[in-house]
Amino acid sequence: MQIAVLLYPGFTALDAVGPFEIISRLPDAETVFVAKEAGPVRNDMGNLALVADRTFAEVPRPDIVVVPGTGDWDPVTRDEETLDWLRTADATSTWTTSVCTGSLILGAAGLLRGRRATSHWLALDLLKTYGAEATGERVVFDGKYVTAAGVSSGIDMGLHLVGRIAGDRHAQTVQLLTEYDPQPPYDAGSPEKAPAEVVAFWRAEMGQAS
Amino acid sequence: MQIAVLLYPGFTALDAVGPFEIISRLPDAETVFVAKEAGPVRNDMGNLALVADRTFAEVPRPDIVVVPGTGDWDPVTRDEETLDWLRTADATSTWTTSVCTGSLILGAAGLLRGRRATSHWLALDLLKTYGAEATGERVVFDGKYVTAAGVSSGIDMGLHLVGRIAGDRHAQTVQLLTEYDPQPPYDAGSPEKAPAEVVAFWRAEMGQAS
Numbered sequence: 001m002q003i004a005v006l007l008y009p010g011f012t013a014l015d016a017v018g019p020f021e022i023i024s025r026l027p028d029a030e031t032v033f034v035a036k037e038a039g040p041v042r043n044d045m046g047n048l049a050l051v052a053d054r055t056f057a058e059v060p061r062p063d064i065v066v067v068p069g070t071g072d073w074d075p076v077t078r079d080e081e082t083l084d085w086l087r088t089a090d091a092t093s094t095w096t097t098s099v100c101t102g103s104l105i106l107g108a109a110g111l112l113r114g115r116r117a118t119s120h121w122l123a124l125d126l127l128k129t130y131g132a133e134a135t136g137e138r139v140v141f142d143g144k145y146v147t148a149a150g151v152s153s154g155i156d157m158g159l160h161l162v163g164r165i166a167g168d169r170h171a172q173t174v175q176l177l178t179e180y181d182p183q184p185p186y187d188a189g190s191p192e193k194a195p196a197e198v199v200a201f202w203r204a205e206m207g208q209a210s
Numbered sequence: 211m212q213i214a215v216l217l218y219p220g221f222t223a224l225d226a227v228g229p230f231e232i233i234s235r236l237p238d239a240e241t242v243f244v245a246k247e248a249g250p251v252r253n254d255m256g257n258l259a260l261v262a263d264r265t266f267a268e269v270p271r272p273d274i275v276v277v278p279g280t281g282d283w284d285p286v287t288r289d290e291e292t293l294d295w296l297r298t299a300d301a302t303s304t305w306t307t308s309v310c311t312g313s314l315i316l317g318a319a320g321l322l323r324g325r326r327a328t329s330h331w332l333a334l335d336l337l338k339t340y341g342a343e344a345t346g347e348r349v350v351f352d353g354k355y356v357t358a359a360g361v362s363s364g365i366d367m368g369l370h371l372v373g374r375i376a377g378d379r380h381a382q383t384v385q386l387l388t389e390y391d392p393q394p395p396y397d398a399g400s401p402e403k404a405p406a407e408v409v410a411f412w413r414a415e416m417g418q419a420s
Contacts (some may be wrong), residue, residue, distance in 0.1 A: 007330075014388065015233035019360065021224035024255060031257045040250070040261050045234060047241045048227075051250050051259035121389060150389025151231065155362060160395050172398035174409050178224065179310075179331060179360025181399030182392035183348045183403045185370050188382035189391030198383050205225075 001165075003031040004062035004089065006102075007041040008076045014069030014151050015099040016050065022158025023064065025174045026166055029204055033058045040128040042073050056085040061092045069100025069120060077108035086111065090111045095161065097153035103127055106147070108111050115142040120150040122206050138192075141146070152189075155180060163175070211375075213241040214272035214299065216312075217251040218261045220284045221400040224361050225278030225309040226260065232368025233274065234386045236376055246291055248257040254281050271302045274285045274371070279310025279361070281332060287318035295322065305371060309364035313337055316357070325352040331401050332416050346400075361370040362399075365390060 003023055004060035005016050017089075024031040035041050035052030042049045065086065076082055086109040090096045098106050103119040106112050107130025116122070116134040118140045127134040139157045140148045148157035159180070175181075188194040203209070213233055215226050226243075234241040245251050245262030252259045277295065286292055286406040296319040300306045308316050313329040315324050317340025319392065327342040328334070329349045337344040348359045349367045358367035367392070373381035385391075 003256075012231070017223050017227040020258065021222070024257060031292065031296065032257075033258060038306075045241075047234060047263075048230065048243060049261035049263070051261065053257075053259070078324055103285050138389075138391065149391075150387070152365060152388050152392070154388040156393050156395065163287055163395060168396065169405070169408070172404055173412075175394060175396050175398045176401070176404040176408055177360070177412070178362050179250075179399055180362040180394055181359075181388075181403065182264050182362070182394070183366050184385060184390055184392070185366070185373060186382050186385050188385045189389055191386070192393065195379070195384040198379070202387070 001026060001029050001064070002059070002062045003029055003064040003066065004034045004059045005031065006068065007033050007035040007050055008082060009042060010044045010070045010072045010075070010077070012070055012100060012118065012151055013048050013050065014042045015102060015154055016066065018152060019066050019097070019099060019158040020155035021178060022155055022174055023161055025177070026162055027170070032059055032143070053202050056081070060088060060147045062089050063093060064095045065089045065093050065097060067102035067105050069102040070157070073104045076105055080164040081107040093144065095144050095146055095159070097157065099148045099157065100150050103132070103147045104130065107132055112145065116140050117142065117145065117147040118149050119147065122202060122208070125208065169205045170181050211236060211239050211274070212269070212272045213239055213274040213276065214244045214269045215276045216278065217243050217245040217260055218289070218292060220254045220282045220285065221251070221278045222280055222310060222361055223253045223260065224260050225312060226276070227369040228364035229276055229307070229309060229361060231388060232365060232384055233371055234324065236372055237244060237380070237386070240271055243418055245291040266291070270298060272299055273303060274305045275299045275303050275307060277308040277312035277315050279308070281368045283311050283314045288383065294347040303354065305354050305356055306338055307366065307367065307371070309358045310360050313342070313357045314340065316355070317342055322355065325355050326350050327352065327357040328359050329357065332412060332418070335418065
């Protein structure tokens with residue numbers, strides 16, 4: 001089973017590494033980081049580069065595709081070479097997945113029309129413009145399309161996928177070995193739970209009504 | 211404020227990227243990935259390389275040090291150049307931190323003697339051999355030393371640190387923007403919660419009594 005994690009300039013690192021750390025522990029999985037060109041690809045904050053070991057041409061038929069998000073989705077959602085690779089990979093994939101605004105990239109490739117999907121909470125309105133039925137859920141399965149909410153949700157998505165593919169016991173083992181027993185010191189991880197003025201500030205930043 | 215994330219061959223990617231994604235959102239933070247030599251450093255599974263942008267010599271006085279763990283800690287815990295850099299950086303750091311078996315590396319550098327600390331649940335016995343008081347807690351503060359349990363716990367540690375450094379409201383904002391509202395599909399993330407036979411299997415693998 002081949003897992004391909006897409007890299008492109010400006011991706012959010014945890015969007016890629018969270019699900020990677022979980023699903024690359026699937027039995028007999030080969031995981032490859034793939035980009036337009038092989039070599040280092042820098043993240044959104046510019047302070048970390050991950051290496052793409054493979055080019056698009058070298059990974060035409062992955063079984064699982066993982067698309068991380070970015071705070072600056074305009075360039076990648078207009079990049080036909082990236083969208084073409086996604087459409088090609090999706091044609092034969094078993095699972096096509098995204099984290100955070102990665103769903104906008106899947107949407108731009110035309111892969112989420114009429115499908116239930118999720119995204120970063122600030123990007124749900126935009127997701128609808130690609131014909132998706134946007135939900136605020138953390139992990140959404142619609143057939144082989146699996147989308148996760150903001151940044152850290154890719155870890156939850158990874159465990160769901162491992163469970164579906166390799167069974168509950170394997171997923172529980174991965175959860176134990178990665179000690180995913182979350183104990184955040186705050187309960188502010190969604191717009192329903194965070195302080196209202198913090199949510200309002202960020203909605204205003206995005207030009208959204210509160 | 212300068213944050214230095216240590217890289218060394220065989221590190222676990224999420225150990226580094228989890229806390230990175232959180233604490234690099236501190237106000238006025240500069241985050242650098244540092245290693246013995248600049249360039250790509252490959253992870254434990256061999257399927258991902260992160261780029262160290264700086265050498266040890268270039269980062270002598272970081273304010274925060276983050277040490278990720280590894281399943282193969284022998285080489286790095288015996289590497290005097292790495293341990294020397296850690297001791298130097300620690301001499302002036304505000305916070306010296308680790309995730310997972312990164313605490314064994316801090317221990318090997320002699321930095322955890324007599325201190326309360328944590329590690330991956332399978333490494334707590336080993337942690338004691340470095341003179342630390344090993345606890346099974348997820349995040350442990352002892353003065354400026356902050357240690358986190360296995361792999362994913364670095365995200366929780368990051369939020370604790372952001373709260374201590376920049377206040378609750380900033381930490382809640384980071385939690386909201388990274389949508390850290392965990393909803394794992396299983397409750398198996400600690401040896402107390404996972405199926406007993408899974409825990410026993412891994413303890414036996416490590417040569418530990420159940």
